[in-house]
Amino acid sequence: MSVTDTAKHLSEKEKESLDVAEGARETEWTKPSFVAELFMGHFRSDLIAPYPLQSPEDKAIGDEFMGRLEAFLRDNLDPDEVDRTGDLPQRVIDGLAKLGCWGMKIPKDYGGLGLSQINYNRAVALVASYCGSTAVWLSAHQSIGVPQPLKLFGSDAQKKKYFPMFAKGAVSAFALTEPEVGSDPAQMVTKAEPSSDGKTWTINGNKLWCTNGLVADVMVVMAGTPSKMVNGKEKKQITAFIVEKGTPGIEYVSRCDFMGIRAIQNGVIRFNNVKVPSENILWGEGQGLKLALITLNTGRLTLPAASAGMSKQALQIARNWGKERVQWGQPIGKHEAGAVKIAAMAASTFAQEAMTYYTSALVDKGGADIRLEAAMSKLFCSVASWKIVDDLMQLRGGRGYEKADSLRKRGEKGYAVERMMRDARINRIIEGTDEIQHLFIAREALDKHMRLAMDLLNPKAPMTKKMTALAKSALFYPFWYLRTWLPTGLWPRFAGYGSLGKHMRFVECRSRKLARTLFHQMVKFGPKLERRQNILARLVEIGTELFAMATSCTKAVELEKQNPQEKGPRELADLFCRQARIRVRQYFHGVCCNTDVRDSKAAAKAMDGGYEWLEKGIVADDGSGFKGKK
Ligand SMILES: Cc1cc2nc3c(=O)[nH]c(=O)nc-3n(C[C@H](O)[C@H](O)[C@H](O)COP(=O)(O)OP(=O)(O)OC[C@H]3O[C@@H](n4cnc5c(N)ncnc54)[C@H](O)[C@@H]3O)c2cc1C
Structure with a gap:
């Protein structure tokens, strides 16, 4: 059967999958969302500024707990041994239980620690910076395991029965x-x-x-x-x-x-x-x-927090190694190729934290719809941290590829970069792959347009639905569309942002360009836009970069208010925004100028064996393993 035949055969199943996914969606947007507004071309700075820094009271609770958790990890957990043996020792599991780690999100009334989302994420980031396996044990239990759905949807009887068990260490x-x-x-x-x-x-x-x-x-x-x-x-x-x-x-x-x-x-x-x-x-x-x-929605925030924790570790190793390792008469961090990697790590880590902790603060505060913000944080941070670990491996050269134990055995510092790399990759797959995050975010971003106009653009929609869509669209689009062209970026705004004001203006202008580009693509492709996954992915990436830029700027400004002497946050936000602007321009360019259709044709031909000749000269792996003599 050819790929085209398979596609036809699958279409019924595909429809069923879409129906099930649609049925599971939250259909209403009753609470505000900065990102949902951004996709409509509305830059709601009131939703993002002032940046919600952790309150001093909550921070004090977190600091005390992080201190105990860090000491426990240092004294009791050898992450290289855990990796080598593939086992988390029982005494570590018990020790974590004693600290209350299996009940971090369980309300205090039920014997848990009742940590805020921010403190919970800080704890996961701390653990992830040290031992990926342990972080996943904790997060699988608390982010998607029983405690979180129980908290949101459990009956009183279910809560009474299970919460105390988790508070005592049940997994x-x-x-x-x-x-x-x-x-x-x-x-x-x-x-x-x-x-x-x-x-x-x-x-x-x-x-x-x-x-x-x-x-x-x-x-x-x-x-x-x-x-x-x-x-x-x-x-x-x-x-x-x-x-x-x-x-x-x-x-x-x-x-x-x-x-x-x-x-x-x-x-x-x-x-x-x-x-x-x-x-x-x-x-x-x-x-x-x-x-x-x-x-x-909330559970997904653990992964970006863990990714940011890993990124911080990578940054710490990179800057030390960048200074320490001298080649061609210079520390490698001073060669421009090394410098850009270290700088990008710092800027990206700042942005990862800015978006993740902004969204976490919204969870703690309540009253906001975070489905887009959380999905974007997951998408951005898991990809960004993978890039950071990859760059770190490059900076470490051969030592990056060597296991920590082996490095130590021959008397060198045993940075576990290869372990970090193996641990980091999964974050782009679990809790929604990159591709599924793109589709999920795109679906939510298009929601308002789909409600208003999709029937109008759908040739198969009945006339009554078309007429209703026409009436709704006629009321909404003329004014909305014109508004997306207004040059409001020229108006003096964002005075309180100083040198970061230009980036906020960029976010504002590009949010309107994003909204109209999305609209243009919708008009161009109608319901078939759903199939143009790469166009949607680029638009989602633009929205994600804009979200990261906006949270980075607002966070930098807020941190500066607390400590005016410290210019680091402003510098990193500025650097991140400059880098993000280049990416945003490339993504916009890619919406019109790409090889997507040719790629799809080539992939179909490849899958039908059309390029089999290219595979000659290899020992082909059919997945059945070694069949020869042992
Ligand atoms: C270490 C690990 C831990 C896990 N933990 C859990 C757990 O605790 N509980 C649990 O239930 N599951 C768990 N999973 C499963 C995990 O959530 C899935 O691997 C993930 O959802 C992707 O599913 P899949 O691997 O079957 O990939 P597939 O769905 O087969 O996807 C394969 C590729 O195709 C892409 N793809 C799929 N559909 C589309 C589409 N419509 N459009 C474009 N691209 C598409 C994907 O993005 C991916 O790149 C775990 C997996 C691993 C490896």
Whole structure:
């Protein structure tokens, strides 16, 4: 079957996947969002300034806890040993429990630490800067595992039962992925059937890559439940169940071994007629996917915090090594090629923190819709930290590629750059791949336009819908569109920003250009825009850069108010913005000038074997492993 035939064959499944994803979306925008406004060309500086720095009281709580956590890690956790053995020692798990780390986000009323989102993220960043595996243990438990959905959607009885367990050190996991279900939950095969009296549900299926799953005391398990008829149409249901360890029928099939974060307990779990009481349903029947998405809005902030923590470590190593290592008569950090890497690391780390902690502060404050800000933070920071670790490896040269133990054995400093690299890469895959983040952000960014005008542009839409869309569009677009062309960037604004004012003006102007470009693409492609993933990705990247620029500037200004002598934040915000402006221009250019269509054709030909001749002269890997003599 050719790629074109496969595409036709898949279109029904694709529609089903889109329907399920749409069904799980939060449809309303009742709370403000800086980024959602940005995509509409509205630069709402009031939503981003003054930058919400951590309050002194909350900071004091955090500082005290971080001090104890850091001391514990230094004294008890050898990250190279953890990586080498692939195991997190029980005494470390117990020690973390004693510190309250498994209950960082559990409210104090239930015996947890009740940390703010900012302090929780600071803790994860601290751990991630030191040991990626341990950070993932903690975050899989708290960001997507049971505590977070329980906090948001749990019944009182569920909270009373499970929160105190976690506060004492019980570990949890989140099981969504299956062999056929990665980015696309509509294809879920795991099923839960209700008993005839409705008191219990029986789960059957396989879950793949469930982090902490092999050791978890409690798991959230996603399963398909019987479809419902909604407006005469069958609607797939996915439901979230709390499943306790030791429930008969849970089989731990195998532990997975990964390139990095080698000590995570991640595996294949089989559910063979696993019976759970109906009071273990979280939120409600059919609400599972929505629960997962809403949980991830906040949960996703852990990854950018961890990425920023790793980036700080990389910066620290890079600047020391940049000074220390002399080649061709100069420290390598003074050669321009090295200098740009170190400078970019510092600027990018500042921006990563600015966007992540801005969004975390919104979580603590409440009253804001953070779905776009959190997704952008995840996208930006996981990619930026990967680039930073890659640059660090380059700066370290051969030593970057050598294991820390090996470096120490021959008397050198054992910076664990290769471990950092192995640990960092996964962040661009879990909790939404880069590509899925692009699609998710684009969908949300286009929401207002889709509500107003999509039916108008859709040739298949019925006439009544077209007329309604026409009426709504006629009221909205003329004024809105004209407004996106107003040269408001020329008006004197942002006086309080000093040298950063020009960057804020750039964000303002480009947000309007972004909004009209998005609109132009929508008019050009109509509903087919959905398929132009690379155009959407560029527009999402522009929005992300603008968000990072704006938070960097507002944070720098706020930090400067606290300490006027310290010019570092302003310098880094300025540098980041200058670099981001170049990228923004390139992305805009790429919207019209690209090879996307040719790329798709070439990829289809490649997949149909059209370039097989290019693969001659290799020992082809068919994935079945070594078959010769041992
Ligand atoms: C170490 C590790 C820990 C994990 N922990 C957990 C966990 O605790 N719980 C859990 O449930 N899962 C977990 N996962 C699963 C993880 O969330 C998935 O790997 C991730 O969602 C991607 O799914 P996939 O690997 O099947 O990739 P696929 O969905 O098969 O995607 C493969 C590639 O295709 C791209 N792609 C997919 N769909 C589209 C599309 N529509 N348009 C464009 N590109 C597309 C993806 O971006 C990716 O690049 C873990 C995975 C790993 C490796």
